[in-house]
Amino acid sequence: MNFLNTFCFVAGPEEEEAGKSVVLSKLVTLMSKLAEQGINAQNCPPGQRSGLICPTCEGGDSGEKSLTLYIYPDGSSAKWSCRRKCGLKGVVQVDGKLVSKDPIEKVERKITVEGIKLEPLCDEIQDYFAARAISVKTLERNRVMQKRIGDEIMIAFAYWQRGELVSCKYRSLTKKFVQERNTRKILYGLDDIEKTSEIIIVEGEIDKLAMEEAGFLNCVSVADGAPVTVSSKEIPSEDKDTAFKYIWNCNDYLKKVSRIVLATDGDVPGQALAEELARRLGKERCWLVKWPKKSEDEHFKDANEVLMLKGPQLLKEAILNAEPYPLKS
Numbered sequence: 001m002n003f004l005n006t007f008c009f010v011a012g013p014e015e016e017e018a019g020k021s022v023v024l025s026k027l028v029t030l031m032s033k034l035a036e037q038g039i040n041a042q043n044c045p046p047g048q049r050s051g052l053i054c055p056t057c058e059g060g061d062s063g064e065k066s067l068t069l070y071i072y073p074d075g076s077s078a079k080w081s082c083r084r085k086c087g088l089k090g091v092v093q094v095d096g097k098l099v100s101k102d103p104i105e106k107v108e109r110k111i112t113v114e115g116i117k118l119e120p121l122c123d124e125i126q127d128y129f130a131a132r133a134i135s136v137k138t139l140e141r142n143r144v145m146q147k148r149i150g151d152e153i154m155i156a157f158a159y160w161q162r163g164e165l166v167s168c169k170y171r172s173l174t175k176k177f178v179q180e181r182n183t184r185k186i187l188y189g190l191d192d193i194e195k196t197s198e199i200i201i202v203e204g205e206i207d208k209l210a211m212e213e214a215g216f217l218n219c220v221s222v223a224d225g226a227p228v229t230v231s232s233k234e235i236p237s238e239d240k241d242t243a244f245k246y247i248w249n250c251n252d253y254l255k256k257v258s259r260i261v262l263a264t265d266g267d268v269p270g271q272a273l274a275e276e277l278a279r280r281l282g283k284e285r286c287w288l289v290k291w292p293k294k295s296e297d298e299h300f301k302d303a304n305e306v307l308m309l310k311g312p313q314l315l316k317e318a319i320l321n322a323e324p325y326p327l328k329s
Helices: 003-011 017-036 123-131 136-141 205-213 242-249 268-281 303-310 312-320
Strands: 049-052 067-071 077-082 089-093 098-100 145-149 152-161 164-171 177-179 198-202 219-221 259-263 286-288 293-295
Touching: 017 067, 017 077, 017 089, 123 136, 123 152, 136 205, 145 164, 198 205, 205 219, 205 303, 205 312, 242 268, 259 268, 259 312, 268 286, 303 312
Parallel strands: 198 219, 198 259, 259 286
Antiparallel strands: 049 067, 067 077, 077 089, 089 098, 145 152, 152 164, 164 177
């Protein structure tokens, strides 16, 4: 259904024919102006919000419809904004005036422990980690804290870089996640790999802590979890590779590393993450962990599950037995 049919629905039979013609003429002009901005609005009804693929970030690897477009009912103008990090936002009018089309430049916030109100861990959170075989010593060295958000106490994973608090991710005991807005994306545990030539990359902060229990301090976690599938597109340029911004932001650390062990989750998204990381870091210096068998037809999912159920020695063996990453997928 294109906007011509939609207009008939929106206007309704009670509208004067002359008025309908004026609005329709404006809509035709508006569609042309939007097309000049790379926005195909032919199927977007006036007076409603429509989801489209952003012409700037293209919805990232998942291709999500992250651009919201609103066409005013009288056909005089339209506005749009992308909820992804590219920040594309603009307004165009029928008379040709483009109010804005450039991405909004987001200023990175400076945060402190006091400013975001982090607290020492309570007994309940410490017990949660104890059940996952994570010691108080490991929690303290990694400066794991907590924050009260509403009525809920959430684990606070602080992201540090050379002693500066850069960002913070929060996780509830029911596995809900929140992050500090407008902060720089980096790897979790970044300072632990500054002076080493061999590193381990895992999929979550708790897996990073689990690695420490097995004796590995040279470990970092990705900041945003795993993609659903491997992208079929070429690797985007640094300014457009928003889903893996944390890799680009840590390039000064990563470019000096000679051996990278990818210990992502064993499920399909985890395998996709390993592939996307290897594509960016160079497969020739990557090694891949295959998690040991949990049963006849099932493998362990991640580092923390191995630690919890089999202990640090088997986790250590899994890392030491990592295999060279396949150069051909």
